[in-house]
């Protein structure tokens with residue numbers, strides 16, 4: 001297994017259509033989403049609007065609606081949808097044998113310098 | 114007869130109505146008659162113009178090239194045929210024989226009548242100067258005049274318009290848009306002197322000159338100059354001569370009374386009519402610009418419409434002889450020249466007994482003046498900003514006392530009335546571009562308008578594109594006004610569907626869920642052709658609730674479709690932490706509960722604890738991971754969730770009641786506790802608040818709650834539909850009952866009706882406003898068994914709801930909602 005990738009455990013620990021969180025010591029918390037169709041995405045757990053915790057929003061299709069003021073954020077690109085502006089950084093991810101791997105560099109790259 | 118055969122038969126027996134004049138008033142009168150009694154008359158209309166009825170006031174846009182004749186037709190040939198009306202166009206009536214009850218047309222055609230209606234309008238006044246009959250001199254009254262002007266404009270050159278009134282200025286505007294060099298000659302010192310005061314007239318003149326027209330005021334025409342048998346110019350009394358290829362006479366109109374006079378009908382300036390538009394001959398009526406009523410002749414359409422209604426009432430016996438009839442009109446003027454906003458109404462000649470309020474804004478080119486007499490508005494002139502025109506006109510017509518709003522009057526409705534008066538659109542129009550429309554998202558009026566102009570033609574589009582009204586929604590009315598103001602009728606309204614994912618309304622969805630026994634969200638989406646794979650943040654919670662309400666005990670709540678607060682059973686805060694509000698039944702508490710709360714605050718370092726407006730305590734700043742532990746501690750002291758986060762029962766506020774209070778009539782505290790125990794845990798379309806007051810002093814504020822009980826000596830008054838939030842609404846009295854049991858039963862029944870009928874996210878106040886209190890009462894009381902049945906359904910569903918959600922979480926249910934998936938520590942990375 002490549003040291004490039006961080007194994008964060010089985011996808012089954014996230015209920016389809018919801019998200020869970022992964023705090024990064026000295027860095028920014030990551031939200032890992034699993035859509036109703038089973039796709040998995042990871043984003044920084046911060047809405048581009050006012051830092052709302054995206055992990056707590058309602059997941060629909062491959063987007064999430066922020067719980068604070070209803071921005072819709074694409075889980076694929078991290079970009080605000082519709083006419084909202086802003087983008088949340090995404091974390092590259094792969095699924096192998098039902099387990100989720102995050103690109104280590106991206107996870108740590110978000111650490112406060 | 115050349116009326117269509119199908120009508121010829123049925124109408125041959127009925128009375129014969131002949132109308133002279135196929136213009137705006139004549140035709141409208143016939144329309145009004147048909148609307149009241151289509152079979153009453155066989156109608157024949159004579160029109161001097163060789164065409165169907167059209168909207169004369171739109172000749173200005175036709176001249177300006179903004180509209181075509183087809184655009185301004187009011188009634189097409191099909192309309193006449195469909196209504197069995199015989200139109201004799203292009204054949205003017207030249208004689209009325211009242212003894213024989215016949216009219217004679219120029220062609221020799223004779224028609225008999227039972228009733229005759231004269232609606233010959235006005236003739237343009239032509240000043241009697243040499244050269245007035247030259248080719249190239251036209252008036253501005255009908256389509257033929259417009260055609261002549263257009264033909265002249267085609268050849269280019271210059272035009273002189275004699276008359277700086279409404280009509281003359283519209284002609285001048287049209288001709289200059291058609292490329293002619295236009296000079297307006299006006300006898301008086303200021304333009305439109307009958308409709309505008311000096312200041313506004315001057316502003317108007319300056320603006321027209323800026324647009325390239327020459328305006329000569331105090332200019333008296335001496336003669337129209339001829340060259341080669343055609344008009345060549347206009348000579349003024351001061352000797353000046355203005356070259357012209359076209360001269361338009363627009364100096365005024367004269368009621369067209371020639372026929373009536375010749376027939377011996379009483380005429381002064383116009384054909385004399387009474388309040389029922391009857392002339393001196395009871396068989397002959399007259400309407401429109403040709404009449405004189407109570408000493409007045411009118412030159413605008415609004416009064417004619419009122420006349421036509423009174424006339425039709427009379428001719429169809431809809432009104433008895435002694436009923437009101439037409440009482441005369443107050444008129445207002447608006448200039449249609451594009452980009453120039455001018456409005457005036459009433460009397461603004463001033464005088465010793467009147468008082469002026471004037472506001473000028475030179476930078477914006479705005480001039481506003483209102484004239485008061487005895488604290489009543491009697492006239493107004495607006496230039497540059499006419500948004501409040503209709504509001505002033507309304508005040509003027511109603512003769513309302515304006516002393517209370519006098520100081521702010523000139524600033525317009527938005528300021529003067531705080532928006533409380535009838536027309537919200539004009540208030541919104543008066544706001545500046547900087548004015549904040551949506552407080553939640555900080556969106557200004559200018560931004561909303563720019564968004565609408567940029568193509569957002571519905572509330573939904575505005576919400577998504579600039580966020581205005583996308584949050585709390587309290588500014589929805591303002592945004593809708595701006596849509597209307599900006600787009601007029603082009604606003605996309607449509608029946609409100611549940612959300613953008615479906616074309617079904619809330620009612621449709623709820624009905625289909627029951628009819629087809631749909632029991633899961635994906636099933637509903639499938640059956641109702643949802644346009645998105647799994648809905649959105651609006652429809653998912655709504656569907657979850659509708660299913661929960663429809664199938665109590667059966668439907669499995671979908672946590673993913675719950676807004677975060679209901680999923681986490683706590684209120685999310687802006688920093689992502691949560692607040693925790695345990696239930697305090699009826700506002701009562703005890704040392705054990707207080708001690709437990711105090712301990713939690715210390716143990717979890719809660720930064721704040723606060724007494725809420727709902728008579729309980731709120732602990733702030735709890736992390737999602739700590740919630741189960743907090744709840745465990747609170748549960749241990751006997752406390753359950755207060756559902757301060759839910760679309761559900763919130764609080765039951767009480768007052769001390771007869772146990773302590775010297776005025777108390779019943780045990781309001783005890784009843785409040787019983788009600789809360791019956792209703793807590795219930796999911797609703799929106800949050801639901803209850804209060805019980807021990808007497809009409811109403812210390813628990815029961816009359817602004819969704820359900821309020823006011824105890825009285827003889828029992829309990831039950832109030833419903835109150836709201837203390839964004840838009841305060843006082844409750845309606847539902848009924849009065851005698852016992853606590855009845856109060857509880859009615860409470861349960863009312864809640865169940867609300868649960869089963871309201872739209873998701875609709876509180877009881879807007880629900881009742883939408884369906885009406887009568888409907889609610891009918892549902893509850895028409896069938897004597899309805900209250901019992903509804904209450905039974907409520908109690909049944911409560912069996913499955915009254916499980917403390919906190920206890921389950923504290924006991925370990927759904928740990929994934931509260932715990933992290935893991936934690937990344939840079940130091941231990943190598944080992945992963």
Ligand code: SRM
Pocket residue numbers: 684685686692694723724725726727728729731755756757763764800802817818835836837838839840876
């Ligand atoms: C805590 C409290 C304020 C306080 O410190 O007293 C409060 C706090 C909030 N109110 Fe409230 N309201 C509180 C009593 C009220 C009252 C007074 C009352 O109930 O007697 C009202 C007016 C009465 C009414 O509802 O008719 C009130 C009218 C609102 C409204 C406007 C509702 C409306 O229909 O217009 C909202 C917005 C909404 O619900 O969409 C709101 C929304 C909120 C929210 C949930 C805002 C949000 O979405 O985050 C606040 C959550 C704070 C939190 O995290 O705890 N709150 N709120 C009160 C909690 C009462 C309780 O014990 O449960």
Ligand SMILES: Cc1cc2nc3c(=O)[nH]c(=O)nc-3n(C[C@H](O)[C@H](O)[C@H](O)COP(=O)(O)OP(=O)(O)OC[C@H]3O[C@@H](n4cnc5c(N)ncnc54)[C@H](O)[C@@H]3O)c2cc1C
Pocket residue numbers: 133134135136137138139159160161162169170171172173204205206207232233234235253254255280369372400401402403411412413414415417447449
């Ligand atoms: C260019 C223009 C712009 C205007 N703009 C406005 C405006 O913005 N707002 C406003 O309120 N008003 C406006 N007016 C005034 C408005 O058009 C008139 O008030 C209205 O048309 C009067 O209606 P009426 O039926 O009395 O007369 P008309 O509409 O003139 O109809 C009378 C008809 O009777 C016909 N007729 C006359 N004698 C005979 C006869 N012997 N036999 C048969 N037919 C006959 C005429 O040919 C004419 O068609 C405008 C008028 C014009 C000309």
Ligand code: SF4
Pocket residue numbers: none
């Ligand atoms: S009034 Fe209510 S919604 Fe507004 S800030 Fe206070 S608690 Fe929040």
Ligand code: FES
Pocket residue numbers: 047048049050051052066067068069070071
């Ligand atoms: S913080 Fe996410 S929408 Fe405001």
